[in-house]
Amino acid sequence: MxxxxxxxxxxxxxxxxxxxxxxxxxxxxxxxxxxxxxxxxxxxxxxxxxxxxxxxxxxxxxxxxxxxxxxxxxxxxxxxxxxxxxxxxxxxxxxxxxxxxxxxxxxxxxxxxxxxxxxxxxCYPPEGDDLVRLVIGMARDAGLRTNAAAAEQLIAVSGGDRGILSGEIAKLALYLDAAPDRPADLEADAIDAVGATLDESALFDVIDYIVAGDLAKVARDLPGVIADVTPSPVLRQLARRLLTLAEIRRDIDAGGPPAKILERHRIFWKQQAATLELLRRWDQRRLAQVIARLPAIERQVFGAGSAGHALAETELLAIARSAARRR
Incomplete structure (x- = not known):
């Protein structure tokens, strides 16, 4: 290309x-x-x-x-x-x-x-040594000399999300005053000082609350989840969740036993009842609208500087409020 x-x-x-x-x-x-x-x-x-x-x-x-x-x-x-x-x-x-x-x-x-x-x-997410090599290369392009141990530390604090990794590497380059023409060594203490911390359990919980329209829990937990990182992990994980629901919704609308369709999409049996309940609230039109809107929200968040977190909270609460109206 x-x-x-x-x-x-x-x-x-x-x-x-x-x-x-x-x-x-x-x-x-x-x-x-x-x-x-x-x-x-x-x-x-x-x-x-x-x-x-x-x-x-x-x-x-x-x-x-x-x-x-x-x-x-x-x-x-x-x-x-x-x-x-x-x-x-x-x-x-x-x-x-x-x-x-x-x-x-x-x-x-x-x-x-x-x-x-x-x-x-x-396009499949790199894993293991391939992901480590990718991070080392991304760091090198930003003027940061690093090793496998530091790369693995960055992967751990970013959840392996390439978008978060890119943002963290940019922040680290700024912190160390590094650039391709004036490289600097990237070590653990700099990552500890600047790096994001991502609580994956809390992240998945807040995604559940948004999709289910549980406004009280979204308002309670969302600020804490995005306090120390960019809102990108929430926006992107929400997009993945809604894309999965859209695929299932499309198959169900086309006909066929819902239980078989959920099995085909590898929905764990303990989650099948909750997934069907969500699908009663999210039709194909609304799923498509929100999925299409999320990339624009992310661009606006990045362009909003220090106001980005507040903008993300407002937009995510609006999505949760829309889901709540269908409860």
């Missing part, structure tokens, strides 16, 4: 490593040039207007600069839009589709794999 082929219309980045997919998308954006125009779309919007993608891909920039298109939250509902894109007589602007909930056997993956002008790339 660093040297995109002019004949490639679609890059489909699918799999659970959304941060990795976004990093690949950023490579294409850089290759397009600093003056390139990026058009942002999302899967639910394309489901409502499937022809829009092919139109945008064929549209020339008013200023003659390159254009590229990025689709967030791409799922099977985008099949028609992607088919129209690949069947169109012309499409000069490359499309990157981020599909974190899509599996290898999905129809849109097969579409991309079978097309001569599309690329499908599976």
């Amino acid at each position: 660093a040297a995109p082929d002019a004949t490639t219309r679609l890059y489909l980045l699918h799999g659970a490593d959304e941060a990795g997919a976004l990093a690949l998308a950023a490579v294409l954006a850089e290759a397009m040039g600093a003056d390139a125009e990026r058009i942002d779309l999302d899967g639910p919007a394309l489901a409502a207007q499937p022809g829009r993608l092919a139109d945008e891909a064929a549209t020339l920039s008013l200023f003659g600069t390159p254009r590229h298109i990025r689709i967030a939250n791409t799922g099977e509902e985008s099949l028609e839009a992607l088919t129209l894109l690949l069947d169109a007589p012309r499409a000069g602007n490359p499309v990157v589709a981020i599909a974190p909930s899509v599996r290898t056997k999905a129809k849109i993956v097969k579409l991309a794999e079978d097309a001569g002008d599309a690329v499908a790339c599976a």
Whole structure:
């Protein structure tokens, strides 16, 4: 993607490593040039207007600069839009589709794999030694010399989330006054002084409260969960949870015994009753709306500086309040 082929219309980045997919998308954006125009779309919007993608891909920039298109939250509902894109007589602007909930056997993956002008790339979160090497490389790019022990410490405090890792490494580089042209050693004491602490148990609890619409518990626990870290872990984990519910909701709406569908999605039997209760409250339309909204919330949070935590709390409480109305 660093040297995109002019004949490639679609890059489909699918799999659970959304941060990795976004990093690949950023490579294409850089290759397009600093003056390139990026058009942002999302899967639910394309489901409502499937022809829009092919139109945008064929549209020339008013200023003659390159254009590229990025689709967030791409799922099977985008099949028609992607088919129209690949069947169109012309499409000069490359499309990157981020599909974190899509599996290898999905129809849109097969579409991309079978097309001569599309690329499908599976993105899975790195683990073990691969993740350690990734962190060391990320640190090096920021001007930080580190070793496996320090990398593992960063992984532990970030929960292995690449988005959090990137933010923590940026903070550490600032703390140590490091840059690629003036590298500094990254050691445990700096990570202890600056690093995030992520209570995964509390994180998953607050996600449960948001999705269930338990306003009192969200108001009680959310500030503590995001007090020492960015709101990103909550926003991204909420997105994963809602994407899972959306997949189950879609299968149930298509027909079939709910119990069998829950088993197919590997919902633990003790959680099946609670999951069905959530699905009675969350229909496909509302799931799509919130999933599409979460990336925009995260961008606003990052752009809000010190007010980001308050903005995240307000938005997450609004989502919980919406779920509460359906109780």
